[in-house]
Amino acid sequence: MKRTTLSLIAGATALAAVTGFAALTAPDGAAAPEAKATTRLPVERAGLVCPAPSTSEVAETQYTSYTPTGTAAGKAAGRTEQPTALLRTAANAAPADGTAKKPKPAKAPATVTAPGKPVTAEADGGSVPAVTGAATGTLAPGWTVQQTTVVPAGGARGLLGLSCGAPDTDFWFPAASTGKDRQDYVHLTNPDDTAAVADIELYGPEGVLKSQFTEGIPVPAHSTVPVLLSTLTSQPAQRDVTVHVTTRSGRVGAALAAADDKLGSDWISPAADPASTAVLPGIPADATAVRLVALAPGEEDADLKVQLVTASGTIVPAGGGSLHVKSGMTAAADLPDLTRGAVGSLLLTPSDPKKPTPVVAALEVVRGKGENTEIAFVPAVAAVSARATVADNRAKGTTLSLTAPGADAQVKVTASAGSEGGTPVSKTVTVKAGTTSVLTDLVPGGLKGSYALTVEPLSGGKVYASRTLALPEDGTPMFTIQTFVDDRGTVEVPTAHQDLGVLD
Numbered sequence: 001m002k003r004t005t006l007s008l009i010a011g012a013t014a015l016a017a018v019t020g021f022a023a024l025t026a027p028d029g030a031a032a033p034e035a036k037a038t039t040r041l042p043v044e045r046a047g048l049v050c051p052a053p054s055t056s057e058v059a060e061t062q063y064t065s066y067t068p069t070g071t072a073a074g075k076a077a078g079r080t081e082q083p084t085a086l087l088r089t090a091a092n093a094a095p096a097d098g099t100a101k102k103p104k105p106a107k108a109p110a111t112v113t114a115p116g117k118p119v120t121a122e123a124d125g126g127s128v129p130a131v132t133g134a135a136t137g138t139l140a141p142g143w144t145v146q147q148t149t150v151v152p153a154g155g156a157r158g159l160l161g162l163s164c165g166a167p168d169t170d171f172w173f174p175a176a177s178t179g180k181d182r183q184d185y186v187h188l189t190n191p192d193d194t195a196a197v198a199d200i201e202l203y204g205p206e207g208v209l210k211s212q213f214t215e216g217i218p219v220p221a222h223s224t225v226p227v228l229l230s231t232l233t234s235q236p237a238q239r240d241v242t243v244h245v246t247t248r249s250g251r252v253g254a255a256l257a258a259a260d261d262k263l264g265s266d267w268i269s270p271a272a273d274p275a276s277t278a279v280l281p282g283i284p285a286d287a288t289a290v291r292l293v294a295l296a297p298g299e300e301d302a303d304l305k306v307q308l309v310t311a312s313g314t315i316v317p318a319g320g321g322s323l324h325v326k327s328g329m330t331a332a333a334d335l336p337d338l339t340r341g342a343v344g345s346l347l348l349t350p351s352d353p354k355k356p357t358p359v360v361a362a363l364e365v366v367r368g369k370g371e372n373t374e375i376a377f378v379p380a381v382a383a384v385s386a387r388a389t390v391a392d393n394r395a396k397g398t399t400l401s402l403t404a405p406g407a408d409a410q411v412k413v414t415a416s417a418g419s420e421g422g423t424p425v426s427k428t429v430t431v432k433a434g435t436t437s438v439l440t441d442l443v444p445g446g447l448k449g450s451y452a453l454t455v456e457p458l459s460g461g462k463v464y465a466s467r468t469l470a471l472p473e474d475g476t477p478m479f480t481i482q483t484f485v486d487d488r489g490t491v492e493v494p495t496a497h498q499d500l501g502v503l504d
Helices: none
Strands: 038-042 045-050 060-066 085-089 119-124 131-136 144-151 158-163 170-176 182-190 196-204 217-219 223-228 241-249 253-260 264-268 278-283 287-295 302-309 322-325 330-334 344-350 360-369 372-379 388-393 398-404 409-415 421-423 425-431 435-439 445-448 451-460 464-470 479-483 490-494
Touching (some): 045 253, 060 085, 060 388, 144 388, 158 372, 158 388, 158 464, 170 264, 170 287, 170 360, 170 372, 182 217, 182 241, 253 372, 278 287, 278 360, 278 372, 278 398, 278 464, 278 479, 287 302, 287 322, 322 330, 372 479, 388 464, 398 409, 398 425, 398 451
Parallel strands (some): 264 372
Antiparallel strands (some): 038 490, 045 131, 060 119, 060 144, 085 131, 182 223, 182 253, 196 217, 196 241, 253 264, 287 330, 287 360, 302 344, 388 451, 398 435, 398 464, 409 451, 464 479
């Protein structure tokens, strides 16, 4: 396969994603300032972080960079600089096992030049470093980057997919493991000009795992640090672990790479913030094993009602309609024969609506049997409030799942132009209350290359979405699942008012 290589241009710029503004609080109990009218404007700068894709020498990685059309930025503020959306390298700091690798040189960046068309770049081998990126001007609102890696053989074989995330200060990763059959690494990448300091907490079935070297982890500027979970604790190996990453200074991008000796490998994306209701969308129809992992991080236990949202309605899955989660402990439940041949989404709600308790949750999903298995993960995700995009979809093997657990909802789904040619198409989809709708045939006309899928709510209730990409190889049903996270393409700002009054 002919492949160009991802740019490793040195010296990444500091990334400042414009996502909101601070609320004002009056001191000493004084009356709060009068609320001013606000308006939403397009963001003018966005930043993303992609971890090092693999340590396998046979890995093949594709980066797809894309900005959707429809939200202009830059002109209103009178800016004149050329809009850009560029990925750059992050240096390798010493990993937990001390085996730092020299970054692999590269030639061509994944540079978006206009909204509406994906741009791809590729890199091979196990020495590809983490990358950071910034988008400005008209390319900032909704900018997304998908990292897709195929590892055809070895202990980390599988299809690994990840929507590169924005730097932040707080991340939850349920469904991790410190077991001997798993190699789970938390990748911490600092895109900024100053060092960051991170802490990692591990929660097992019996509570907090006794750990070492988890506090005050330095992450140098423009660097990445992979941390092997099994080296952080002396307690016996645990299959069901929830990882909590926070920073005491600075910001990082965080993602968790999970590699199972028997099942395959994939990325675990951060789960949605703790909430009393959780939606985990898009469990494949042919899933052979599904395991639910949840943590109640507060002081109260959580009793959860577990339901499956299918194409025909919401049902209680056979063998598991409830889950008790003790405070500060990770709970898990196997859900055999969950989907029964139809795509579905898991809905977690309080068993007693009068006792809502926040939880974080994720699913471990397996396809295939025997030696031909593959693993992927579905974290709980927030509803799409304005717009969300997942890039790197293929003509075959792409399944979009849309779930409306509460009320009927109408959404607009757009398949972009292809990275090498094609005409974008859009479709309005009505998702009935308490159901999951599936799209497999929304493909750009005359498609060449890969394309992006964008979901925009139009009316009705909340909608949750995910994309499954299946790329079978040598009898193994390789697949990966990415949830749709709102792209925060606009920001709420106070409306300016001119005071024309005259002082006495």
